[in-house]
Amino acid sequence: MGASSNTKTGLDALLTPSNCAVILIDHQPFQVSGVQNTDPALMINNVVMLAKSAKVFGVPTLLTTVVEERGGYLIKPLQDVFPEQKPLNRTTINTWEDTRVVDWVKKTGRKKLVMAALWTEICLAFPVIHALGEGYEVYIVTDASGGVSAEAHTMAIHRMVQAGAVPLTSAVFLSELQRDWAREETAGQVSQIVLEHMGAVGTNLAWELQLLRSNGIKLPPGV
Numbered sequence: 001m002g003a004s005s006n007t008k009t010g011l012d013a014l015l016t017p018s019n020c021a022v023i024l025i026d027h028q029p030f031q032v033s034g035v036q037n038t039d040p041a042l043m044i045n046n047v048v049m050l051a052k053s054a055k056v057f058g059v060p061t062l063l064t065t066v067v068e069e070r071g072g073y074l075i076k077p078l079q080d081v082f083p084e085q086k087p088l089n090r091t092t093i094n095t096w097e098d099t100r101v102v103d104w105v106k107k108t109g110r111k112k113l114v115m116a117a118l119w120t121e122i123c124l125a126f127p128v129i130h131a132l133g134e135g136y137e138v139y140i141v142t143d144a145s146g147g148v149s150a151e152a153h154t155m156a157i158h159r160m161v162q163a164g165a166v167p168l169t170s171a172v173f174l175s176e177l178q179r180d181w182a183r184e185e186t187a188g189q190v191s192q193i194v195l196e197h198m199g200a201v202g203t204n205l206a207w208e209l210q211l212l213r214s215n216g217i218k219l220p221p222g223v
Contacts, residue, residue: 007137008166013166014176014179015112015114015139015173015176015177016176016177016179017057017058017059017177019110019111019112020059020110020112020113020114020139021059021060021061021062021105021108021110021112021113021114022050022051022054022059022060022061022062022113022114022115023061023062023064023095023101023105023113023114023115023127024047024050024051024061024062024063024064024078024115024116024117024144025064025066025095025115025116025117025118025123025124025127026064026065026066026071026117026118026119026123027044027047027074027075027078027116027117027118028065028066028068028071028072028073028074028075028118029071029072029073029075030070030071030072031071031118031119031123031146032044032075032118032146034118034119034148035118035119035146035147035148036146036147036148036149036150037120037146037147037148037149037150037152037153037154038143038146038153040146042143043143043144043145043146044075044077044078045197046141046143046144046169046170046197047078047116047141047144047145047170048077048078048081048197049144049170049171049174049193049196049197049198050114050116050141050144050170050173050174051078051081051082052081052193052196052197053170053173053174053177053190053193054114054173055081055082056177056186056189056190056193057177057178057186059114059177060108060110061082061085062088062101062104062105063078063079063082063085063087063088064087064088064089064090064095064098064101065087065088065089065090066089066090066091066092066093066123067089067090067091068087068089073087074087088100088101088104093122093123093126094126094127094130095117095123095126095127096126096127096130096131096134097130101127105131105136111135111136111137112136112137112138112139113131113136113137113138113139114138114139114140114141114173115127115128115138115139115140115141116140116141116144116145117145118145118146119145119146119147119148119152119153120142120145120146120147120152120153120156120157121147121148121152121153121155121156122156124140124145124156124160125156125159125160128140128160128163128165129159129160129163129165132163132164132165137166138160138164138165138166139165139166139167139168139173140157140160140165140166140167140168141168141169141170141173142157142167142168142169143169143170144169144170170197171198171201174190174193174194178190191209
């Protein structure tokens, strides 16, 4: 049988550091205060993990806000991952209607876009559906996004998936980029992100690393 033409299956459907770009939309105080589908602190933890993952693997990442003079500046833990980047401040509710965003994406040369936003049902759904219509493959990070209710968040995910988006979580993004623990140039930094952001998994990893050190086993740099 020949290769599948379905872009959502096969090795080419997986994200790599060289085939995707990340857009993080409107993680600002006003929007955070409206998140009701999950614990906002958990959502912040996840979007920071997502941003750190992109940075470790050199994935082009765009930070963007909407009318920050009223909604507030980007939340500090996220800005701290990319301290040198001034978020692109918009007036458009649909990020994809700001030509600066589209131009940035075109300059990356990437066709796979990874997006997270507040709120899921508006500031994520609108640009995702728009970009899909222009031929991009869009991956939505559901746990780094949040809606004004559980229903709003869930219905937005259904809507985007029906339009062709691929849902994933922040930990999946990190794992998909690493893919192989033999890649020691990033394994240590990936382990550090797990320790800092993955709760019980991080605690278990810390215990495992302690056992390895006590047995004199060499660990990847950065662990």
